[in-house]
Amino acid sequence: MENKSFNFCPNCASKNISFDFRRFTCNDCEMVYYQNVATATAVILRKDDEILFTIRNREPQKGKLDLPGGFTDPDETAEKSCQRELKEELNLDIPLENFKYLLSQPNNYEYKTIPYKTCDLIYEATFPIGTELVIEEDEIEAVKWIKINEINLNEIGFVSLRKAVEYYINNQ
Ligand SMILES: [Zn+2]
Known part of the structure; x- marks a missing residue:
């Protein structure tokens, strides 16, 4: 198209x-x-030696690995955007101060044939132990915990997040 x-x-x-x-x-x-350029956030959720990935349920990059996150709303901080997206997508409650900034990466996000340029801000947070995930099925097919040394970067849909996870793996 x-x-x-x-x-x-x-x-x-x-x-x-x-x-x-x-x-x-x-x-x-x-x-x-x-x-x-639009601001977007993504969170590397860490539990022991594993990272949580979501599997995308919609285009672009449907079926590929993704990190929880999304576009930042008007008048919203990046940390608040992380917190809101994790609540919406996974029903997690994480305090704002638990999001640690890692790095940024530019990305191309094509939605219904319109190309958007984003600057993705990547954060890290520790998974709140004892919480139950509730997946927003509209956007997410499933979640997948993957050991850091078993991550296949090629399975990650967006270039920005592939680079961010690669950076994270190399800077443990
Ligand atoms: Zn005119």
């Missing part, structure tokens, strides 16, 4: 427009609109 884009200026409906992925410009009314 071909990528969708804008065909008209949303302000004056002119077709005399240019769109270079990041910036939309109307040459008639001079409207300029930036499609900026």
Whole structure:
């Protein structure tokens, strides 16, 4: 399927427009609109020598390994975004101060033929022992605990998270 884009200026409906992925410009009314990089978070949840992966239940990268996380909401801190996503996706309650920042990685996220650029912020947290996971089945097919020395990076869907997990493995 071909990528969708804008065909008209949303302000004056002119077709005399240019769109270079990041910036939309109307040459008639001079409207300029930036499609900026979005912030997203991902959490490496650690239990002993294992990491929790989710298996994606929707495109993009359906069926591939993923880390819990998602897009940061407006007016939200990255730590709050980690906390909210883990609650939504796995029903986990983790205090904000338990999320430790590791590194960031750029990513391409194509959703329904629209390409988005993200900057993924990767955090680490310890799995709260004795908690029961409740999976949000809309987004997640299953969870998989994998020993750190048995992780196959090629099974991880997003390039950003593959690099982050590789960094994590090498910097234990
Ligand atoms: Zn216009």
